[in-house]
Amino acid sequence: MSDSPLLEVAGLTVRLSVNGAKLAVLRDVSLTVRPGEAVGLVGESGSGKSMTARAIDRLLPDRAEVQGSIRFGGADVSGLAGADLRRYRSQVAMIFQDPRAHVNPVRRVGDFMTEVLRTNFGVPAAQARRRAVDMLAQVGIEDGARRLRQYPHQMSGGMLQRVMIAAALLTGPRLLLADEPTTALDVSTQAEVMAILASLRRGSGLAMLFITHDLELAAATCDRTAVMYAGQIVEIRASALLHGDPLHPYTAALAAARPDIAQTAHRLRAIPGRPLSAFEAPAGECAFAPRCAYVRDICRAAVPGLVQLGGGVSRCARAGELRGHLQAAPGG
Amino acid sequence: MADTSGAPVLEATGLRKEFGGLVAVDDVSFRLRPGRSLAIVGASGSGKTTIARMIVGLERPTSGSIAACGHDRSRPARSARDRRRRGREVQIVFQDPYTSLDPRQDAEAAIDEVLRLHHGWPAGRRRARTAELTGLVGLDARQSRAMPRSLSGGQRQRVAIARALAADPAVLILDESVAALDVSIQAQILNLLADIRDQTHLSYILISHDLAVVRQLTDHTLVLHRGTVVERGPTARVLDHPQHPCTQRLRASVPRPGWKPARRGPPDTGKDAGPR
Numbered sequence: 245m246s247d248s249p250l251l252e253v254a255g256l257t258v259r260l261s262v263n264g265a266k267l268a269v270l271r272d273v274s275l276t277v278r279p280g281e282a283v284g285l286v287g288e289s290g291s292g293k294s295m296t297a298r299a300i301d302r303l304l305p306d307r308a309e310v311q312g313s314i315r316f317g318g319a320d321v322s323g324l325a326g327a328d329l330r331r332y333r334s335q336v337a338m339i340f341q342d343p344r345a346h347v348n349p350v351r352r353v354g355d356f357m358t359e360v361l362r363t364n365f366g367v368p369a370a371q372a373r374r375r376a377v378d379m380l381a382q383v384g385i386e387d388g389a390r391r392l393r394q395y396p397h398q399m400s401g402g403m404l405q406r407v408m409i410a411a412a413l414l415t416g417p418r419l420l421l422a423d424e425p426t427t428a429l430d431v432s433t434q435a436e437v438m439a440i441l442a443s444l445r446r447g448s449g450l451a452m453l454f455i456t457h458d459l460e461l462a463a464a465t466c467d468r469t470a471v472m473y474a475g476q477i478v479e480i481r482a483s484a485l486l487h488g489d490p491l492h493p494y495t496a497a498l499a500a501a502r503p504d505i506a507q508t509a510h511r512l513r514a515i516p517g518r519p520l521s522a523f524e525a526p527a528g529e530c531a532f533a534p535r536c537a538y539v540r541d542i543c544r545a546a547v548p549g550l551v552q553l554g555g556g557v558s559r560c561a562r563a564g565e566l567r568g569h570l571q572a573a574p575g576g
Numbered sequence: 577m578a579d580t581s582g583a584p585v586l587e588a589t590g591l592r593k594e595f596g597g598l599v600a601v602d603d604v605s606f607r608l609r610p611g612r613s614l615a616i617v618g619a620s621g622s623g624k625t626t627i628a629r630m631i632v633g634l635e636r637p638t639s640g641s642i643a644a645c646g647h648d649r650s651r652p653a654r655s656a657r658d659r660r661r662r663g664r665e666v667q668i669v670f671q672d673p674y675t676s677l678d679p680r681q682d683a684e685a686a687i688d689e690v691l692r693l694h695h696g697w698p699a700g701r702r703r704a705r706t707a708e709l710t711g712l713v714g715l716d717a718r719q720s721r722a723m724p725r726s727l728s729g730g731q732r733q734r735v736a737i738a739r740a741l742a743a744d745p746a747v748l749i750l751d752e753s754v755a756a757l758d759v760s761i762q763a764q765i766l767n768l769l770a771d772i773r774d775q776t777h778l779s780y781i782l783i784s785h786d787l788a789v790v791r792q793l794t795d796h797t798l799v800l801h802r803g804t805v806v807e808r809g810p811t812a813r814v815l816d817h818p819q820h821p822c823t824q825r826l827r828a829s830v831p832r833p834g835w836k837p838a839r840r841g842p843p844d845t846g847k848d849a850g851p852r
Binding site: 501518 | 619620621728729730731758759760761762763764766767770785786787788789791792812815816825826827828829830831832833834835836837838839
């Protein structure tokens with residue numbers, strides 16, 4: 245794993261026009277992904293995790309106001325257009341939560357899979373189909389030639405998501421943006437898709453930004469995990485340390501709120517209130533302050549900056565003082 | 577404490593459902609006592625939602641019987657009165673809080689409608705009970721008068737729960753009812769469901785593929801595979817010491833530190849099973 249980042253997002257702030265008003269959806273998001281690295285991006289509704297992926301893949305609406313920079317392989321991607329943008333997107337592939345919403349239901353799977361190779365790379369149809377069949381075998385679909393002739397409705401959700409992964413990898417990308425790719429699948433199919441992604445990544449050195457609401461899934465499958473709240477990153481941490489040594493009260497609260505498969509809690513430690521979107525967050529103070537069990541005056545005085553701590557990053561004004569105490573959450 | 581010795585509030589015997597030639601549910605039997613909670617778990621297509629749909633009367637069993645509070649409900653209701661009685665026996669809360677409410681009704685109107693239909697109370701009594709129910713599920717005055725479109729997913733699910741409780745059912749079926757909720761909201765709703773059970777002796781059937789949620793809310797678990805029950809027992813035992821390869825596979829699919837997700841293999845090899 246090289247140290248120079250493959251993807252470098254710095255100070256990314258995005259505002260969208262909604263009914264004439266400019267609403268912030270991302271606020272000062274900074275994040276790196278190194279070659280071959282898997283980074284989890286975790287958050288609840290409205291946290292901005294999907295919007296971050298869309299910004300990286302240049303899929304934001306035309307009138308979005310974007311500040312900050314996104315660099316891929318050292319080059320700024322904000323000005324890319326036409327063939328350059330297509331080339332960039334072949335390097336940064338994306339898979340989504342609901343594969344059925346991203347395929348044309350009346351076209352055969354083979355047409356969908358080979359389209360980019362044929363139209364953007366000029367690969368002859370027969371050769372494109374051979375490559376598609378090979379890639380399907382790599383995601384565990386053995387009868388690829390037959391599958392290419394099928395329509396999406398003839399496949400289960402898990403099968404179709406494997407097809408989407410194979411399609412995304414056909415152009416030989418260096419980064420996979422995976423936006424909740426297993427959320428709609430049952431647990432055994434999720435395990436299988438995660439296993440396929442892990443083995444493909446081992447084989448090809450593919451880096452991954454894995455977007456999920458599931459802190460446990462990110463912690464179990466990614467090298468590092470970034471936690472988002474209200475359009476900001478509040479913590480970045482080696483995944484192995486997330487549960488035992490969290491740096492932000494929100495990360496600790498998120499972990500504590502989940503039921504434990506190994507024991508029944510008398511009561512779950514629910515976080516009061518509901519998750520806020522970036523544009524709902526109170527101005528000039530910590531966005532998590534209204535729900536935080538550790539809130540003090542200092543948290544309301546200003547938006548906390550990012551502090552380096554124990555090899556990770558936290559956006560908590562009390563991060564240093566709270567470190568090591570966040571596990572003993574109130575009520576526990 | 578819940579009365580565990582009483583007659584079952586829900587009893588399914590030899591339940592079977594065929595769709596065309598396909599057997600979706602095959603010889604499933606279980607009993608649910610007052611104040612108890614039963615989880616039905618299994619992979620997609622294992623038949624768990626079909627069972628829920630048969631219990632509430634959205635599907636008719638091919639054979640076998642279902643009785644709630646001693647009344648058979650495996651045949652279509654013969655009268656409006658019969659249908660209303662069934663509504664007071666079993667209610668259901670679906671997964672998607674965005675599609676299960678009438679978009680033109682606020683929470684108060686939705687609850688009031690159920691109270692009028694099932695209990696025929698005068699307006700004053702209905703208003704009092706509506707306030708009780710919205711309070712029980714934690715909706716404030718503004719949220720109780722808001723249309724579903726201006727509520728969040730968690731708030732809508734609270735409305736759906738309050739509306740189901742308005743019929744004063746003996747059994748509440750939770751069909752993946754917390755699956756779509758944010759983690760912090762999911763914990764609030766799970767605590768709420770536990771409180772309601774403690775206060776009312778309501779019985780739950782939880783349809784879920786989230787084994788941690790199953791552990792939190794239920795005392796017994798039934799594991800389905802291709803329509804048949806492959807394992808059943810106290811939830812703690814089923815999850816801590818899964819016996820059947822399908823249960824072991826489900827258990828091994830739960831992400832955890834140091835997790836090595838398993839690639840496809842026949843479920844009966846047992847090689848994916850966690851430590852026993």
